[in-house]
Amino acid sequence: MLEIKDLKSRIGDTEILRGLSLSVNAGEVHAIMGPNGSGKSTLAQVIAGHEDYEVTGGSVTYKGRDLLELDPEIRAREGIFLGFQYPVEIPGVNNAYLLKAALNAKRKHRGEPEIDAFEFLKTAKERMASLGMDPKFLHRGVNEGFSGGEKKRNEILQMAMLEPELAILDETDSGLDIDALKAVAAGVNALRSPERAIILVTHYQRLLDYIQPDFVHVLSGGRIIRSGDKSLALELEAKGYDWVREAVAT
């Protein structure tokens, strides 16, 4: 589904990704771990198409197409969803409105009719209930005055509604209490299917107790320095990132 080869990227004069390669197939869950500043968030932003990050080398292929050529909104309509580390507040814009506009943009892209207003509300409320969100959040400004946990739940709600093929969750677990973490994990697990892939970007092992990844990658200095299965995450937790770095160096 997603094929990243020797990807290099920088922001301003700072080189962040220095030849990163990663292959993700449908049905898989990948966890990308690494210390602060290793390039985890940059990878997520580059896949989503943020224009501040300049791609200086390598390639990214998504469903057989050159992903780097596409505008961010086209990537989204093609099924890529980024759960933001810091979800943005948009004052005055109704949460339900954004959700509906996003959903319809995607449906239109696929030649499907717009969603029925009643059906939309019904689905949205169901999904919110399963995420433990108060339905009144639908009618508030997008993330406006939301707490950290509320913002993250809102991201998962959007993901659940948009049903992406490739979901990238950038530090979705950070700043969550245990109840919120469980709700978010349940939302992600509900989305798991043989047609979908999920990339979890995280600093801690904690999230992986609730979402079992198929692969764990360690990112350091803009490259994946080690890949393995779930046990790698546990080993990291026990021994710290320095351990991998040293192991790789020797």
Next chain:
Amino acid sequence: MATETENLETLVNRRYEHGFVTDIATDSLPPGLDEGVVRAISARKREPEWMLEWRLQAYRQWLEMAEPEWAHVHYPKIDYNSISYYAAPKSDADRPKSLDEVDPKLLETYDKLGIPLHERARLAGVAVDAVFDSVSVTTTFKAKLSEAGVIFCSFSEAVREHPELVRKYLGSVVPRRDNFFAALNSAVFSDGSFVYIPKGVRCPMELSTYFRINAANTGQFERTLIVADEGSHVSYLEGCTAPMRDENQLHAAVVELVALKDAEIKYSTVQNWYPGDEQGRGGIYNFVTKRGDCRGDNSKISWTQVETGSAITWKYPSCLLRGANSVGEFYSVAVTNNLQQADTGTKMIHIGPNTRSTIVSKGISAGRAQQAYRGLVRVMPQAHGARNHTQCDSLLIGKQCGAHTFPYMEIKNPTAKVEHEATTSKISANQLFYCRQRGISEEDAVNMIVNGFCREVFKELPMEFAVEAQALLNVSLEGAVG
């Protein structure tokens, strides 16, 4: 909201939709202004002697006054002698009694403007007093209104039919010599609307007037007077479009509102006059004096405006809060694009005790436009317990535009609570990217963010007006981003 199928290029280059000229012979006075012209205007309207005398005094006062220069706008000097001060549709001598008698070409014009009088007026429950050039040509829903005792007619008719009311209130809120443009209007006003809501009456429908400027080189000098007697309530809607012209056209209207004890007036405007082209050619000069007088205790006047048009706007809808506990409100969205200039805001003058005012101003500046918010909150010594809250936000789109804020607060009473907050920012790149990551095009995302920015004001508009206003905003900002 623009859809993605629309090509951005066509959106950018879309011309002003209402830019066309209806070919109707006009009965105009030659350009120039002197006492003779004032007399001629008055004579054509068959006005009583007192009205002529009032105009002449205004004219003499105007001669002594100088054009104001303090506003943050620039335009070539206006030659007041090159303007024609009177134009009326040919059929004026024999006014139509019903819509069927109206010049079909005129009706066609309204159709092009999207104002199908027959259906829409009735469906919306709105009485439409359409002003074509300077003279009212048709009024609907008169019967229903007169049943309630409401007077809603052209200004000329009011001068003839209700002289006692006009004489009592005309110039009582905006005196003849209030300012240069008000004095000019007082001397040469052509026509406009008059509304009187009797004691205790809640006007049974929204009142609406569509203004339109047509004949070339004709200044338009509307005069509106709305009087809400004790305990009454009225909501008045004003909307405007104008045809495309290469020469600048001067518009100097005066609107006076009087709210007596326990009365409430809600005055909403959607203004979409021709702003000039991308090079700044043409466009309307909109120099308006709008003022409301909360004369009685517990009265309320609320101004809501969405302004996207005009080359130059100079406009400060204001409230004199005289009655105890009276309330003044000002909700405004102003959009300037290309080379438009706007200097607009409000004045809230707190005179009576426990008076309250709210100001919410949202300015959006794009292209090479310059926009200024100019506001005054004055609390007089006797206005105990006065309260004001002002929120004044500007949104910048593009590198060459300007947004300026000049709020004056003059507080002469120690029990006043006055708060003013203002922010200026551009649409954040993070907000745009967030929307685009959810699959929404950049154009739509901008519209969405701008509409969100203006939400506090839109929610004050009557429903059908709010929808129009949003659409207007999106059209006005087309091509501003990207």
Next chain:
Amino acid sequence: MNQLDTAGIRSIVGRFPTTRDEDWKYTDLAPARDISLRWLDAGATPPAVAGDREVTALTSEIDAHWFVIANGTLTRRPDATGVTIGQLPATDRNDDALAELNAALLREGLRIQVSGTPDKPLGLLFIDTADSVAVSQARVELVLAAHSDVDLVEYHVSQGHAEHFANTELRIDIADHARLRHVRIQSRDRNHVQTAATAITLGRDSSLNMTGFDLGGRLIRNDLDIELAQKGAAAVFDGLYLAGDDQHIDNHTRVDHLVGPAVSRQEYRGILNGRCRCVWNGKVIVHEGADGTDGDQANHNLVLSEKAEIDTKPELEIYADDVKCSHGTTVGQLDETALFYLRSRGLDRRHATQVLTHAFAAGLVSRIPVAAAIQLAEKLVIARLADLIDDPVRNDVTA
């Protein structure tokens, strides 16, 4: 001064700004005109120089390298490493009538150049001591060399109660990477009129951190112009004005953001009691191309008397798009709930008022950037506040 061109001076006085000028809308310079003309009528004699003893009493309050400018004349200069002292050349000025007056009457302009980090704050004491109606001019230029790091105490005082008009100019040039911490205290007699123009230019990555206090004077007009001329400049400045009966205090600030990124933040607070008027006019201009500007203005006023008036006007003029500017202004009274809370704890209304008013002022006092000046400023503010709040004659708060 027998060669004084009195006709010329009269003509300059006649050209003082009036309330018809937008910048002087709320401040009438009539008292300055009146004092100037009476001084000219009386022969325009230069006032006598202040006694050294009084001056020493003042300068000993803060351990600093003091410059003393008495009635417009430099009477004491310090000897400090890194500090070079010179004279300003006489110039013709015609930018405005007040600058013209300064140029025409100035006896001696002072130029101070500073490099490195002086061991003590620099002090500028402006003292006017005339015992009959008089006019004085002062002009100082302070140049901070690149990478210098300076504390400055600017102190305006007077002796005696004669009517006086002081017209001062201070120009500060902060070169690249230099830092200035500046405290300004104005504590003149209530018969004094002062117009004070301060212009500060900031170079690349330089910083200004300033707090000003206006405690005295009959008619005070401060014009503070700050120019952020190079990238990375940051100007943070605050002001507190305390006005009682027959005082008029006007603070005009203007910040020019010429380039970005650069930061300006200002907060002025005022407490008004008695028949007085205060004016605050803050103008921030973001020039074309000054992207990355971050500007904030705040003005908060406590109005405690029926006869007090406050005119406040935060202006923004923005000609760039990548900017973040905001301002907030409030006019109000002491929080009734807080007053009640304190009274329920046994404080009488007057005492509670005092406590809350002090708290309002303390917010700014606590930001004084020059450690050596904190004690003096605190003492003067507390004394002025006590006078302002406690005076039963002109106080309608405690009634």
